[in-house]
Each structure stands twice: as C-alpha cells, then as structure tokens.
Amino acid sequence: METKFNCSTFIGLLMIQSVALICVAQDYDFFYLVQQWPGSYSGTQHSRCYPTTGKPAQSFTISGFWPSYNNGSIPTYCDPNNHFNETKLSDLISYLQTDWPSLACPSSNSTQLWGEEWEKHGTCSESGFDQHSYFLEALTVKDSFVDILQMLQVDGIQPDGRVYNLNSLIYNLKSAFYGYNVGIECNEDESGNSQFYQVYSCIDRTGISLIDCPVLPDANCSDSVVFPSF
Numbered sequence: 001m002e003t004k005f006n007c008s009t010f011i012g013l014l015m016i017q018s019v020a021l022i023c024v025a026q027d028y029d030f031f032y033l034v035q036q037w038p039g040s041y042s043g044t045q046h047s048r049c050y051p052t053t054g055k056p057a058q059s060f061t062i063s064g065f066w067p068s069y070n071n072g073s074i075p076t077y078c079d080p081n082n083h084f085n086e087t088k089l090s091d092l093i094s095y096l097q098t099d100w101p102s103l104a105c106p107s108s109n110s111t112q113l114w115g116e117e118w119e120k121h122g123t124c125s126e127s128g129f130d131q132h133s134y135f136l137e138a139l140t141v142k143d144s145f146v147d148i149l150q151m152l153q154v155d156g157i158q159p160d161g162r163v164y165n166l167n168s169l170i171y172n173l174k175s176a177f178y179g180y181n182v183g184i185e186c187n188e189d190e191s192g193n194s195q196f197y198q199v200y201s202c203i204d205r206t207g208i209s210l211i212d213c214p215v216l217p218d219a220n221c222s223d224s225v226v227f228p229s230f
C-alpha cells in the first residue's frame with residue numbers, strides 16, 4: 001500500500017509557503033482507462049456523428065482516463081486555472097484523432113472533447129502529469145497493454161450484431177487483460193436491446209501497470225448483450 005501524503009497536516013506542521021507547491025499534487029488512488037466500442041455509441045442515449053477527420057477505424061477508442069479513488073468516486077475539476085491548450089499537444093494530435101476521437105454530435109475535430117476531459121479529469125492527476133504527459137500516458141496505456149477487439153476475436157467474439165452471453169464476454173475480457181479484474185458497461189440500442197458499450201480497466205496511480213480494478217461501476221447489462229458492427 002502506498003502512504004498518502006497529507007497536505008493539510010504537513011502545512012499545519014511547517015507553515016511555510018513553499019510547501020504549498022508540493023501540495024498541487026492531487027490525491028487519488030488509480031486511473032480508470034475507459035474504452036468504448038464506437039458501434040455502440042448510438043442508441044437511446046447518444047446519437048453519433050463521425051469526427052470531421054472521418055469515420056474512426058474499427059477499434060475500441062478511449063472514452064476517458066480518469067484518476068479515481070478506491071471507493072469508486074471520481075474527483076473532477078481539480079484545478080480550474082489549468083486551462084486546456086491545444087498547442088501543447090501538437091505532436092500528439094494525429095494519435096489522439098485515431099485513439100480518442102469524439103463521436104458526439106455535431107461533428108467536430110475532437111479538440112473540444114480533449115479540452116473537457118483535461119479540465120474535468122486530467123487536472124486531477126498527479127502534478128507530474130502536465131497536459132502533454134497526461135494525454136501521452138493515456139495513449140501509451142491504450143496502445144501498449146491490450147487490443148480489446150483483437151483479443152476478443154481470438155475467442156470468436158466479434159462485432160457482428162449478434163448476441164453474446166454476458167458471462168462469457170466478461171470471462172474472455174478478463175483473460176485478455178492477463179486475469180486482472182476489469183469491467184464492462186452496456187447501454188441500449190435503438191431496438192431496446194442491451195449492447196456492449198465500454199470496457200473499464202485500471203492502472204496504478206503512476207500510470208505504469210495494470211491492476212485489479214478495486215471497484216467498478218454498475219455494468220447495466222442484460223444476461224445477453226448485442227455486439228453491434230461498426
């Protein structure tokens with residue numbers, strides 16, 4: 001277990017101004033890497049628009065990289081003065097367009113989504129993560145651990161519009177993630193069927209290794225779920 005640094009006690013003990021700098025470091029326990037199946041970003045909850053850069057590839061894409069607490073709560077907007085600045089990401093834009101596209105309507109070039117994610121979640125990561133390293137970390141984690149679609153296809157689970165048994169889907173996902181505890185989330189397609197929407201995996205607070213998710217959101221899935229094509 002990691003020892004948490006308690007800023008208020010420390011300031012109380014020392015009462016020196018410079019210590020406040022250290023305390024910009026945010027308190028959180030781990031990251032959720034949430035990946036979505038773009039074929040399921042449509043249904044009763046969202047309408048889907050392709051980004052101005054075109055239809056994304058057939059692949060899971062990043063939906064969020066969220067510093068979180070072990071009790072499941074997710075801190076937000078931790079540093080309102082740290083505004084998103086696209087210029088800082090110029091070398092990452094093409095990777096973000098591939099791996100973290102906005103599917104919201106109206107169509108956009110996705111920078112608004114990245115800005116919202118930075119201000120809502122990125123500012124809650126350790127002070128060691130500036131804008132560039134936060135987005136680079138999310139991309140690296142997505143691309144270096146598990147290609148979800150490819151791993152599921154090995155087990156015969158593919159986005160073909162068919163219905164899959166929830167337990168076998170979870171079993172196969174867990175083995176794709178080397179046995180680590182991961183979660184899924186479903187939403188509802190146009191016909192009211194439960195569809196496989198997102199995968200939650202967990203990364204330690206330094207962003208280096210996969211861990212068992214300490215807590216997972218309610219999957220909201222039926223016993224059998226549709227895996228729609230895209």
Ligand SMILES: *[C@@H]1O[C@H](CO)[C@@H](O)[C@H](O)[C@H]1NC(C)=O
Binds near residue numbers: 069071072073
């Ligand atoms: C979860 O833990 C964090 C950090 O300890 C705390 O600030 C927050 O209030 C807790 N939330 C709930 C719902 O217990």
Ligand SMILES: *[C@@H]1O[C@H](CO)[C@@H](O)[C@H](O)[C@H]1NC(C)=O
Binds near residue numbers: 085086087088
């Ligand atoms: C955005 O970042 C660039 C590169 O670091 C910097 O030159 C520029 O001043 C920043 N813009 C704002 C509004 O902070």
Ligand SMILES: *[C@@H]1O[C@H](CO)[C@@H](O)[C@H](O)[C@H]1NC(C)=O
Binds near residue numbers: 109
């Ligand atoms: C995206 O569009 C916004 C305005 O719509 C613009 O300010 C921004 O520079 C564009 N970014 C890229 C990467 O094309």
Ligand SMILES: *[C@@H]1O[C@H](CO)[C@@H](O)[C@H](O)[C@H]1NC(C)=O
Binds near residue numbers: 045186187193194220
């Ligand atoms: C949970 O699933 C139901 C039925 O499929 C759907 O109506 C609802 O919007 C979903 N809730 C969330 C939070 O995704």
